[in-house]
Amino acid sequence: MARCTAPVYGHHTASGRANCPVCGGGGSYRGNNSYSSYSLPYSSSSNSSTSRSSVGGQTRTKAHWSSVGSTILYTPAEIRTLTPVRENVEKRSKLPDLRDVFLCHAWDDRKGVAKELHDLLESKGVTIWFSEKDVPLGSSLLREIDKGLAKSRVGIVLVTPSFLKRVEGEGIADKELSALLARDLLVPIVHNTTFADLREVSPLLGSRSGLSTIEESMVDVAAKIAELVTT
Numbered sequence: 001m002a003r004c005t006a007p008v009y010g011h012h013t014a015s016g017r018a019n020c021p022v023c024g025g026g027g028s029y030r031g032n033n034s035y036s037s038y039s040l041p042y043s044s045s046s047n048s049s050t051s052r053s054s055v056g057g058q059t060r061t062k063a064h065w066s067s068v069g070s071t072i073l074y075t076p077a078e079i080r081t082l083t084p085v086r087e088n089v090e091k092r093s094k095l096p097d098l099r100d101v102f103l104c105h106a107w108d109d110r111k112g113v114a115k116e117l118h119d120l121l122e123s124k125g126v127t128i129w130f131s132e133k134d135v136p137l138g139s140s141l142l143r144e145i146d147k148g149l150a151k152s153r154v155g156i157v158l159v160t161p162s163f164l165k166r167v168e169g170e171g172i173a174d175k176e177l178s179a180l181l182a183r184d185l186l187v188p189i190v191h192n193t194t195f196a197d198l199r200e201v202s203p204l205l206g207s208r209s210g211l212s213t214i215e216e217s218m219v220d221v222a223a224k225i226a227e228l229v230t231t
């Protein structure tokens with residue numbers, strides 16, 4: 001008895017349907033058994049270096065620095081942005097007395113989302129240079145970012161509406177910001193705003209993709225940062 005070839009060869013092309021002895025070039029496959037539709041394998045898997053899934057039309061995969069049992073998945077843009085940062089994390093892991101992360105944020109966020117991110121990272125064993133504890137009030141934003149990066153393996157900039165107002169008011173100098181970004185130690189985390197809004201006030205920082213809470217929670221973002229700095 002002839003069998004439909006959809007489970008093996010698929011019916012995604014006209015030739016695939018035409019070569020099927022059951023469907024014989026008809027429309028989309030509709031059998032009278034359990035194969036009411038058919039899709040290619042590997043849409044998702046877990047606990048594998050090739051784990052992948054599709055969320056919002058974007059394929060997400062594990063990063064090469066992910067541990068074997070990790071279930072954290074990244075978009076291609078995130079991997080492109082974080083790979084050079086990870087390379088610098090590994091190099092700087094050999095330096096003594098560095099904290100894992102320098103957290104830069106707007107003063108207005110110090111008791112809100114910045115504190116939330118700080119606590120999430122700290123709960124995962126990440127050591128943090130946090131302005132609420134380590135940066136003097138009224139100091140220069142860029143100067144403190146630079147000092148914090150010197151004493152940390154990686155810097156994260158929490159971009160919120162409050163941060164955008166502060167940056168716009170201070171007028172970040174392209175030369176200074178370019179030097180920081182060229183070191184591949186800075187990761188923007190966008191929250192309650194967009195990279196497009198960031199580009200309006202800081203084209204250089206906005207040109208660097210990073211992490212965003214638009215499609216995932218702050219818990220997920222913190223997990224990615226924790227994995228990024230774990231060596």
